[in-house]
Amino acid sequence: MAVIAYLNFKTESREAVKFYEEALDGYDVRIMTLGELPEDSEFPMDEATKALIANASVKFAGGMIMLSDVPEGMGMTFTPGNNFCVSIVIKDKVLAEKYFNNLAAGGQVIMPLMEVSWSPLYGALKDKFGITWQVNVAEDDYYFTYK
Template sequence: MLEIYLNFKNEATEAITFYETVFNTKCEAMMTFGEAPANPEYPTPESWNNLVMNASMNIEGTYVMFSDMPDGMGVNLEKGNNVSLVVSTDDEEKIDRLFARLSEGGKVIMPLGETFWSKKYGSLVDKYGINWMFNHFAENK
């Protein structure tokens, strides 16, 4: 499954509200950074607590996800590079293969690994400047 991920500079909530009215749809799920499980290895500043870590909605039959990318996250976010394509699958070998191929000549942002939301997740920018995310959607154990 291929999905779309939109990143914002501290205005994801505003964008979600706008797209809900434009497309007459509702945000299906939203988690703020403050609602996410704490990770002592990657503490988040208190100022991020009300920012969107992940949200999703169906826009015209396509699953679209949203997130804020606040300053200090290490991402040089600009309008134009704030869209990512997401490969979501329960096929772990497929994730490994696609990640390896797309990272050739590109830049790995986050190596494939386990997270609190996914058995395997990773992100990269391919050699053409396209942002990719990979998510193993089987239950994280």
């Protein structure tokens, strides 16, 4: 299992990826834009929004950070200073469900566990202490191998 800091930005993720890559001697940088996600009729996107980061990652010195942009109207609110969450990445679906349900107890489910384009099981929640968590099942070793 990997536990990863996940940083949210209003629209500066691309700039932040470059900064962290350089500052931390990062490698194996991966970027997925909002335009690469399946279209959602409830959230039409213009070209500028499609260019924003849906998910990015930078590996460095035995660790990883992940980043994304939070455009207006996507069900999340960007708040400077509180723009992070903890991401659990695991291969075991049963444990992922257990952790998700345990963390959600007394809290709020933001996105229930479900299959998404990048994962067979993904969900997001805010625990009873106000900490946002993502639980993500990974099918490959990308999140678990570092230089």
